[in-house]
Amino acid sequence: xxxxxxxxxxxxxxxxxxxxxxxxxxxxxxxxxxxxxxxxxxxxxxxxxxxxxxxxxxxxxxxxxxxxxxxxxxxxxxxxxxxxxxxxxxxxxxxxxxxxxxxxxxxxxxxxxxxxxxxxxxxxxxxxxxxxxxxxxxxxxxxxxxxxxxxxxxxxxxxxxxxxxxxxxxxxxxxxxxxxxxxxxxxxxxxxxxxxxxxxxxxxxxxxxxxxxxxxxxxxxxxxxxx
Numbered sequence: 754x755x756x757x758x759x760x761x762x763x764x765x766x767x768x769x770x771x772x773x774x775x776x777x778x779x780x781x782x783x784x785x786x787x788x789x790x791x792x793x794x795x796x797x798x799x800x801x802x803x804x805x806x807x808x809x810x811x812x813x814x815x816x817x818x819x820x821x822x823x824x825x826x827x828x829x830x831x832x833x834x835x836x837x838x839x840x841x842x843x844x845x846x847x848x849x850x851x852x853x854x855x856x857x858x859x860x861x862x863x864x865x866x867x868x869x870x871x872x873x874x875x876x877x878x879x880x881x882x883x884x885x886x887x888x889x890x891x892x893x894x895x896x897x898x899x900x901x902x903x904x905x906x907x908x909x910x911x912x913x914x915x916x917x918x919x920x921x922x923x924x925x926x927x928x929x930x931x932x933x934x935x936x937x938x939x940x941x942x943x944x945x946x947x948x949x950x951x952x953x954x955x956x957x958x959x960x961x962x963x964x965x966x967x968x969x970x971x972x973x974x975x976x977x978x979x980x
Contacts, residue, residue, distance in 0.1 A: 754892065754893070754894045754895070754914055754915060754916040754917070754918065755894075755895050755896075755897060755910060755911060755914045755916070755917045755918070756768055756894060756895070756896045756897075756918050756920065757896070757897050757898070757899055757907075757917065757918070757919050757920070758898070758899055758919055758920030758921060758922075759898065759899055759920070759921070759922050760898055761922065762920035762921065762922050762931060763920050763931055763950070763952050763958060764861075764862070764896040764897075764898070764920055765788070765797075765861055765862075765896060766801070766952055766957060766958055767918070767920065767933075767958055767974065768859045768861055768894045768896055769784075769794075769797070769798055769801075769803075769859070769957075770801070770803075770957045770958050770974050770975075771857075771894060771974060771975040772784065772857055772859055772894070773798065773803045773805075773957075774973060774974065774975045775857040775892070775975070776805075776808045776813055776814060779813065780813075780855045780856070780857055780891075781812075781813050781814075781815075781851035781852055781854075781855070781856050781857070782808070782813065782814050782815075782856070782857045782858070782859070783814075783815050783816070783817055783844070783847055783848065783851070783856060783857070783858045783859070784814075784815075784816045784817065784858075784859045784861065785817045785819060785840075785844065785858060785859065785860045785861070786816060786817070786818060786819060786820050786861055787819045787820055787834065787860075787861065787862055787863075787864075787865040787866060788820060788861055788862050788865070789820055790818075790820060790821055790824075791816040791818050791821075794816060795816075800954060800955070801954070801955060801956060801957040802955045802956060802957070803957070812850075812851065813851070815847055815850075815851060817831060817840075817843060817844060817847060818830040818831060819831045819834035819840060820834070822834050823865075831843050834865075835865075835866070835869040835870050837866070837870060837874055837875065837877075837878040840878070841878060841881055841882065844858070844882065844885075845885065848885065848889070853889050854889050854890065854891075855889065855890045855891050856886060856889055856891040857891055857892045857893075857894070858882065858886055858891065858892070858893045858894070859893075859894050859895075859896075860879075860882070860893065860894070860895040860896070861895075861896045862895075862896045862897060862898065863875075863879075863895050863896065863897045863910070864897060864898055864901045864902070866878070867901070867902050867906065872902075872906050872909075876906075876909055876910070876913070879895070879910065879913055880913055883913060883914070893914075895910075895914070897910065899919075911937070914937075915937075915938065915939040915940075916935070916937055916938040916939065917935075917936040917937040917938075918933060918934070918935055918936070919933070919934045919936050920932070920933055920934075921933075921934065921947070930949060931949065931950050931951065931952070932947040932948065932949050932950070933947070933948045933949075933950050933960070934946070934947050934948070948960055948961065948962065949961040957974070958974055960974070
């Protein structure tokens with residue numbers, strides 16, 4: 754699944770929330786980070802009331818660090834994060850160590866990959882990872898900012914995934930509001946409609962369904978977007 758939208762619209766939060774719901778189902782998960790340090794990921798998830806460290810101890814959550822090497826860190830990281838063959842080997846090994854069954858992988862974000870590698874190599878890498886994940890009954894969730902790659906390349910990425918969720922930030926009465934739109938979800942009938950949501954500390958993404966008003970009980974976000 755591709756999660757796309759403006760910077761600050763909630764792409765990473767949505768991806769991590771879906772991942773946490775998978776962890777609660779006792780499914781192994783891997784976060785491939787190109788955007789921030791692993792410690793920042795753990796801290797951010799904890800701010801939403803999620804407990805990623807518990808799942809790390811249970812060998813259900815691993816973080817593949819493709820960011821720190823760009824900041825000069827050499828230990829415990831993927832040493833050449835833009836050598837996509839090397840990254841694929843690391844990721845395959847990590848999947849095998851976690852049982853190689855129903856593994857959920859977050860790629861956050863694709864933008865550095867497309868900025869630092871040839872587009873055809875990046876697309877081939879994504880095709881390979883998506884195929885490996887699908888083979889073991891898992892899920893791949895990737896984030897990509899709107900406008901960060903040329904339109905033809907963006908459409909190519911969309912064609913590689915089973916689902917596309919777009920997040921929008923819309924100014925209404927001088928207030929920025931967030932909206933979610935499921936644009937594509939294979940094998941499911943989708944009625945495209947904007948669903949407003951908020952990002953709430955200690956909770957995460959909380960959807961507002963127009964028919965029922967504000968939901969005090971948070972619905973399962975993964976179910977809502979079709980994962």
